[in-house]
Amino acid sequence: MVSAVENQLAKQPLHSQELLDPLRAMLAKTLAALTPGKLKYSFFCNSGTESVEAAIKLAKAYQSPRGKFTFIATSGAFHGKSLGALSATAKSTFRKPFMPLLPGFRHVPFGDITPCAPC
Numbered sequence: 001m002v003s004a005v006e007n008q009l010a011k012q013p014l015h016s017q018e019l020l021d022p023l024r025a026m027l028a029k030t031l032a033a034l035t036p037g038k039l040k041y042s043f044f045c046n047s048g049t050e051s052v053e054a055a056i057k058l059a060k061a062y063q064s065p066r067g068k069f070t071f072i073a074t075s076g077a078f079h080g081k082s083l084g085a086l087s088a089t090a091k092s093t094f095r096k097p098f099m100p101l102l103p104g105f106r107h108v109p110f111g112d113i114t115p116c117a118p119c
Contacts, residue, residue: 049080056084056102069103074110 011023028042045051059071073079073088080086086095087102095101108115 047080049082049085052079052085052088053082056088071105072116073105073107075107076110 011021024044027044031042032039043054045054056071063069071088073090075090077089078091078094079088081089081094083098084102086098087105089095090107106115
């Protein structure tokens with residue numbers, strides 16, 4: 001086990017996501033080949049919360065110039081505990097200590113598209 005860990009660390013050390021290593025580069029190239037369109041960049045996240053934050057930023061960057069500011073999240077879902085992710089999380093136990101959260105989030109029942117019509 002120790003030998004396997006040492007071998008992997010020699011190939012891919014633990015460091016900032018901003019530094020590229022061969023395995024991450026190979027994964028990015030594979031993702032670009034599998035993804036429709038002309039994917040030029042991949043952004044790897046350290047956690048689910050970080051990926052939710054990145055998705056919120058990407059959606060805002062794309063939709064805000066189009067005048068669209070509403071996010072739809074499902075009522076029972078948990079998206080993380082950062083400010084943006086908490087805004088998407090509906091459970092008041094997690095949200096209450098950090099109110100007010102980011103504006104523009106609507107929570108709808110999972111599987112019910114009816115509340116999404118006016119969005």
